[in-house]
Amino acid sequence: MDLRESTGDLSFRDEVRTFLEDSLGSDFAVVRGRGGPGDEHALFDERLAWERHLGAHGWTCVGWPVEHGGRGLTLRRHVIYYEEYARARAPGRLGIVGEGLLGPTVIAFGTPEQQRRFLPAIVAGDELWCQGYSEPNAGSDLANIATRAERDGDDWVVHGQKVWTSLAHWADWCFVLARTSPPADPRRRHAGISYLLVPMRQAGVEIRPIVQMTGDSEFNEVFFDGALTAAANVVGAVDEGWKVAMGTLAFERGASTLGQQLAFRNELDAITAAARRNGAAADPVVRQRLARAHIGLEIMRLNALRTLAGSESGTLGRAAMVGKLYWATVHRDLGELAMDVLGADATVCQDAGDAGYDPDPLQRLFLFSRADTIYGGSNQIQRNIIGERALGLPKEPR
Numbered sequence: 282m283d284l285r286e287s288t289g290d291l292s293f294r295d296e297v298r299t300f301l302e303d304s305l306g307s308d309f310a311v312v313r314g315r316g317g318p319g320d321e322h323a324l325f326d327e328r329l330a331w332e333r334h335l336g337a338h339g340w341t342c343v344g345w346p347v348e349h350g351g352r353g354l355t356l357r358r359h360v361i362y363y364e365e366y367a368r369a370r371a372p373g374r375l376g377i378v379g380e381g382l383l384g385p386t387v388i389a390f391g392t393p394e395q396q397r398r399f400l401p402a403i404v405a406g407d408e409l410w411c412q413g414y415s416e417p418n419a420g421s422d423l424a425n426i427a428t429r430a431e432r433d434g435d436d437w438v439v440h441g442q443k444v445w446t447s448l449a450h451w452a453d454w455c456f457v458l459a460r461t462s463p464p465a466d467p468r469r470r471h472a473g474i475s476y477l478l479v480p481m482r483q484a485g486v487e488i489r490p491i492v493q494m495t496g497d498s499e500f501n502e503v504f505f506d507g508a509l510t511a512a513a514n515v516v517g518a519v520d521e522g523w524k525v526a527m528g529t530l531a532f533e534r535g536a537s538t539l540g541q542q543l544a545f546r547n548e549l550d551a552i553t554a555a556a557r558r559n560g561a562a563a564d565p566v567v568r569q570r571l572a573r574a575h576i577g578l579e580i581m582r583l584n585a586l587r588t589l590a591g592s593e594s595g596t597l598g599r600a601a602m603v604g605k606l607y608w609a610t611v612h613r614d615l616g617e618l619a620m621d622v623l624g625a626d627a628t629v630c631q632d633a634g635d636a637g638y639d640p641d642p643l644q645r646l647f648l649f650s651r652a653d654t655i656y657g658g659s660n661q662i663q664r665n666i667i668g669e670r671a672l673g674l675p676k677e678p679r
């Protein structure tokens with residue numbers, strides 16, 4: 282594969298850059314650099330307007346097929362889009378779960394009716410989604426979920442509790458893993474689980490925010506107490522939702538992260554600027570760590586290129602499995618470097634009155650990047666996946 286950008290790629294890059302600069306330079310200047318992990322609470326109304334602005338101009342869901350409202354971009358152009366998005370410091374996307382996880386899942390596994398019902402509202406930024414997988418006793422061991430759904434006439438009735446549900450407080454819909462049949466064989470707990478699409482704004486759903494280290498509440502506990510959803514809102518076959526759930530996880534760990542070294546690069550630039558300002562850059566050890574961080578980001582970029590090289594068909598291969606483990610670790614280390622560069626100043630936060638404290642962007646980076654090695658599959662689980670699926674090592678004893 283020739284990794285140089287073609288004339289078409291370069292002009293596509295220009296097109297994305299021009300659109301973002303025009304939009305963020307005027308009406309949407311206020312959202313520049315806001316939102317995203319660690320700053321997710323910021324400027325909801327303004328970012329929702331941004332989401333709809335992107336949708337109206339065809340800049341959401343760019344990797345989806347054209348017939349589903351996307352641009353049908355190749356993986357390479359998809360990455361160019363993410364790179365330019367990060368370079369422009371465009372805001373964290375409110376529609377990220379719908380666009381990155383649920384949409385591709387409905388395209389791959391959903392019925393034509395489900396595709397017609399759910400995809401246009403994601404493209405337009407009209408409906409936001411959250412992911413209802415984890416429970417108090419089911420995280421890495423996801424098949425242990427206890428949330429259950431039963432058929433009652435034309436509806437499913439859902440009971441149970443989810444936890445760590447990001448953005449549930451803003452979501453219109455949740456894709457919920459629920460047990461619809463007991464497993465016939467206790468060694469095959471993956472059977473009997475269904476993938477339900479459940480509306481969030483109803484009496485049977487209670488959302489309780491969880492306060493994080495940053496002082497904000499980006500995720501929640503979600504309680505389903507007789508929540509209803511229509512019988513047709515099952516993706517894939519009833520009792521066979523595990524395959525669909527794993528498909529969603531592959532999307533979560535896949536292409537959407539390939540361009541993010543540029544977002545991390547913005548953070549490293551801020552850390553380097555802070556080191557220059559406060560004199561930390563004169564310390565040879567700090568200089569060495571800044572250099573190491575730079576190398577880490579370069580390796581991310583090269584791994585992204587390697588992933589692309591093996592994926593002309595649009596699917597991601599083994600190199601992508603390494604990606605999640607690598608970027609999560611690089612990002613966590615970047616947060617630690619930021620704190621060491623700031624020194625004693627790192628321990629002091631802005632007083633935010635009733636809201637408690639308000640960490641600055643580098644403090645947020647440190648606090649939030651702890652989560653990177655946990656969500657979407659913890660580092661240990663990623664190592665298992667690499668061992669078993671990429672290297673063909675014997676399976677972990679169950």
Ligand SMILES: Cc1cc2nc3c(=O)[nH]c(=O)nc-3n(C[C@H](O)[C@H](O)[C@H](O)COP(=O)(O)OP(=O)(O)OC[C@H]3O[C@@H](n4cnc5c(N)ncnc54)[C@H](O)[C@@H]3O)c2cc1C
Pocket residue numbers: 411412413414415416417419420421422444445446447448500652655656657658659660661662665677
């Ligand atoms: C910021 C953030 C956002 C999240 N958003 C969502 C969301 O929107 N929706 C959702 O459903 N979930 C969400 N999660 C939950 C996330 O998916 C889980 O935290 C994750 O899967 C780990 O599960 P757990 O927290 O139950 O930890 P556990 O599974 O209890 O793991 C605890 C520790 O044991 C290790 N461990 C567990 N099993 C093994 C094993 N077999 N081999 C080796 N080590 C093992 C883990 O690596 C970890 O270090 C989010 C989490 C975070 C941090």
